[in-house]
Amino acid sequence: EALIFNSPxxxxxxxxxxxxxxxxxxxxKLWGKYRESLSKDIRRRMExxxxxxxxxxxxxxxxxxxxLEGFDTAMAEQEGKITIPNDLCDTVADLxxxxxxxxxxxxxxxxxxxxxxxxxxxxxxxxxxxDKINEFMLEKLKQNR
Numbered sequence: 001e002a003l004i005f006n007s008p009x010x011x012x013x014x015x016x017x018x019x020x021x022x023x024x025x026x027x028x029k030l031w032g033k034y035r036e037s038l039s040k041d042i043r044r045r046m047e048x049x050x051x052x053x054x055x056x057x058x059x060x061x062x063x064x065x066x067x068l069e070g071f072d073t074a075m076a077e078q079e080g081k082i083t084i085p086n087d088l089c090d091t092v093a094d095l096x097x098x099x100x101x102x103x104x105x106x107x108x109x110x111x112x113x114x115x116x117x118x119x120x121x122x123x124x125x126x127x128x129x130x131d132k133i134n135e136f137m138l139e140k141l142k143q144n145r
Contacts (some may be wrong), residue, residue, distance in 0.1 A: 007041065008037065008038055008039065008040045008041040008042070009041065011034070011038055012038050012064070012067055012068055015030070015031075015034070015038060015068065016068055018030075018122075031048075033062065035061055035139055038064050038068075039060050039061055039063070039064035042060050042063050042064055043057075043060045044068075046059065046060050090102075090124065095132070095133065095136045098122070098133065099137070099140065100138070102122060103120060103121050103137070106137070106140060106141065108139075109141065
């Protein structure tokens with residue numbers, strides 16, 4: 001979706017977030033598949049400066065990798081804190097709203113729903129928060145059995 005709706009900058013940002021959060025099994029393979037989309041804006045700038053873009057294609061990819069490294073450095077400088085774009089997350093006030101948004105119809109979950117459950121993710125600031133959410137969800141599932 002990011003390839004269709006967002007700028008190369010946003011695509012690079014998403015790429016880096018996925019790498020940092022270890023949601024990518026093979027970042028090099030992902031880079032190989034999407035490097036043109038990740039570097040489209042850099043390529044356009046280079047095309048304006050050079051008549052032979054094929055001669056500078058390696059420079060385009062190198063500049064894109066440098067920008068990706070910049071995202072990584074910026075994230076590291078925030079002492080382990082990362083900023084997640086609003087369009088990639090949903091902040092909620094309590095666990096009931098969280099359950100309704102992330103796990104709609106959890107009451108009807110069965111063993112056949114395992115793949116559905118695996119597709120959902122809750123990012124929390126601390127392990128303690130994650131534990132509270134897990135306890136709440138387990139309690140909710142027990143009540144419905």
